Amino acid sequence: MTLATWSFLTNHAHVTLCIARDPGIRLRDLAIKVGITERAAQRIVTDLVNEGYLERTRVGRRNQYRVNAQLPLRHPLEHHLPLDVLLRALVGQGPADVERTLGPRAQAQRSA
Numbered sequence: 001m002t003l004a005t006w007s008f009l010t011n012h013a014h015v016t017l018c019i020a021r022d023p024g025i026r027l028r029d030l031a032i033k034v035g036i037t038e039r040a041a042q043r044i045v046t047d048l049v050n051e052g053y054l055e056r057t058r059v060g061r062r063n064q065y066r067v068n069a070q071l072p073l074r075h076p077l078e079h080h081l082p083l084d085v086l087l088r089a090l091v092g093q094g095p096a097d098v099e100r101t102l103g104p105r106a107q108a109q110r111s112a
Contacts, residue, residue, distance in 0.1 A: 011036055013086070015044045019054065019065045020091050026062065053083065 009017075014034045018025055025033075031041040045065075048054040055066040069084035 009090075011040070012044050012048065015041060016048060016053065016067060016083070017087070017090055019045075020067050020087050023065045023067075024059075024062060025065075 011034055015030060018030050018033050027038050027041050027045065030045075031038040034041065036044075045054065045056070049056050051071075053068055053071055055068065057064045057066070067083070067087065069087055070082050072079050073081050073083060073086065
């Protein structure tokens, strides 16, 4: 049996999912989990922060992240869906656990 050389999810999706599961994850650990270099993980996190999908807060010597899950998925085929749909389908946690990782705007929008 040959291992697949492709995946249904991009590295950006994998990074977002890892951060949703562990908002205090270190870049080194993130890179290991996703299977990319630490520099690639840093570039992806920067992309996600610059586009508003992540908020990064410095806590002591570490970063803490919040996912802004109300933003739409980026591809035209899924643009009508918020990131929240993907996270809830793939994070594998109950709604309360996912809510902790979502930004306050997503939580406010959900309760409206």
